[in-house]
Amino acid sequence: MKYKEAKEELIQAWGNLGYSWGLNKTMAQIHALLMISTKPLSTEDIMEDLNISRGNANMNIRALLDWRIIYRISVPxxxxxxxxxxxDIWALARQVAKERRKRELEPILKVLKSVNEVQADGTDETKELKKVVKDLKNFAEKSDNLLEAFEKSEENWFWSTVVKMFK
Amino acid sequence: MKYKEAKEELIQAWGNLGYSWGLNKTMAQIHALLMISTKPLSTEDIMEDLNISRGNANMNIRALLDWRIIYRISVPxxxxxxxxxxxDIWALARQVAKERRKRELEPILKVLKSVNEVQADGTDETKELKKVVKDLKNFAEKSDNLLEAFEKSEENWFWSTVVKMFK
DNA sequence: ACGAACTTTCAATAAGTATTGAAAGTTTCA
DNA sequence: TGAAACTTTCAATACTTATTGAAAGTTCGT
Structure with a gap:
């Protein structure tokens, strides 16, 4: 396989991976391009390489900056x-976990806490609802804690612990 | 908070959660509705409750069956x-992990393996690409193994191990 | 085999998201 | 201060995905 072909396939694949990580396709592609680039790229470079408009490039670059997975560099x-x-893919994964925890898990936890205060009127429906909310809240809280710990963990330690855990 | 209000909020919240788990909004809402229902529901019931068309209900019910997170029940x-x-939320999480591993992670692993075969032509670009692919492949493989183990794990064991792990 | 009861399909359309590109805004420096 | 170099915004538009509902398909009891 030639470089150019491999590069395109990787950008494509990363686009999909990024998508399932909660980024959008273009964001993920810009990120992939920067990952394999040997030097920092300008908006212009990115526009040309991915064949996208200035506005699109700008918007998605800002989104990536907002997620803190790319950085601005100024050249004197x-x-x-x-x-x-x-x-560093590990740092990247941690950062994505952090952002998603903040953007997705926390709002849901908030709703679960408020829904938890439904009036106990003695009907089966209410009982079932309370039970489901309790289970879900429990799960969401545990996941939240797990993610928080993950965000703070060290790569080598993490994987070696996981290996032991599932052995 | 009244039952009806709580129910609506929960369905809404679940819609969002489901979405970030890779389901779509309606799928997740149907699932939420079935979660809090005290008895099995028909397509008709679901259509009425969520105010959606027959086609939409049918399609998303089938998608949920396909993900194996709801079941058909026949009443004599x-x-x-x-x-x-x-x-069981634990069973649900495991099932979602299983489906997403199959649908998302495995295709990407396949691409990474093929991209890995890029010709080493000695340029910096190729070196960088090979390095990135190697790192990413390594990460994806480890994640794949972790998810596979998670799919087979027991709830109590899992959480108690996690607690120990991050203590 | 017929028709009622039910499920599935799918073309049309609505709703939601992403993208463009030109105009407006900002920064820098001669 | 002026204007070139660059960045940001945003209304228009293209593209993608979700939804509808009526028609076609299936199943079952008589």
């Missing part, structure tokens, strides 16, 4: 902004 | 099909 004597990605 | 003397959901 050049007014353009350049970008490079976090290249 | 009644020709309609009824559905009930898996109510």
């Amino acid at each position: 004597g050049d007014r353009k902004e350049y970008f490079k990605s976090e290249k | 003397g009644d020709r309609k099909e009824y559905f009930k959901s898996e109510k």
Whole structure:
């Protein structure tokens, strides 16, 4: 397989992976491009390489900055902004976990806590609802704690512990 | 909070949770409805409760069956099909993990393995690409193993191990 | 084999998301 | 301060995905 072909396949695959991690396709593709680039790229570079418009490039670059998985780089004597990605996949995974916990899990926990206060009127429906909410809340809280710990963990330690855990 | 209000909020919240788990909104809402229902529901019941069309209800019920997180129930003397959901959240989480591993992680692993065969032509670009692919493949394989083990694990054992792990 | 009861399909359409590109905004420096 | 170099915004539009509902298909009891 040639470099160009491999590069395109990887950007494509990363686009999909990113999507299932909660990014959107273009975001993930820009990230992939920065991952395999040997030097920081400008908005212009990204536009050309992925064949996307300036607006689109700009928007998605900002989203990636917002997720804190790419960084701004300034080159002395050049007014353009350049970008490079976090290249450590472990750091990337932790960061994504952190953002998703904040964006998805926490709002749901909030709702579960409020729904938990449904009036106990003695009907079966209410009982069932309370039970489901309790179970779900319990699960969500445990997941939240697990993710929080994951965000703070060390790669080598994490995997070796996991290996022991499932042996 | 009244039952009706709580029910609606829960279905809404579950819709969001399900979405971030890779289901779509309606699928997740049907599932939520079945979770809190005290008895199996027919397509008709679901249509009425969620205010959706027959086609939509049918499609999403089938998708849920396909994910194996709801089941068909037949009531003797009644020709309609009824559905009930898996109510154990742990079992649900494991099943979702299983489906997503199959649907998302495995295809990406396949691509990574093929991209890995890029020709080493000695350029920096190729070196960088090979490095990224190697790291990503390594991470994806480890995640795949972790998920596989998770799918087979027991709830109590899992959480108690996790607690120990991050203590 | 017929028709009632039920389920599935699918073309049309609605709703939601992503993308464009030109205009407006900002920064820098001569 | 002026204007070139660059970034951001946003209304218009293209693209994607979800939803509808009527028609076609299936199943079952008589």
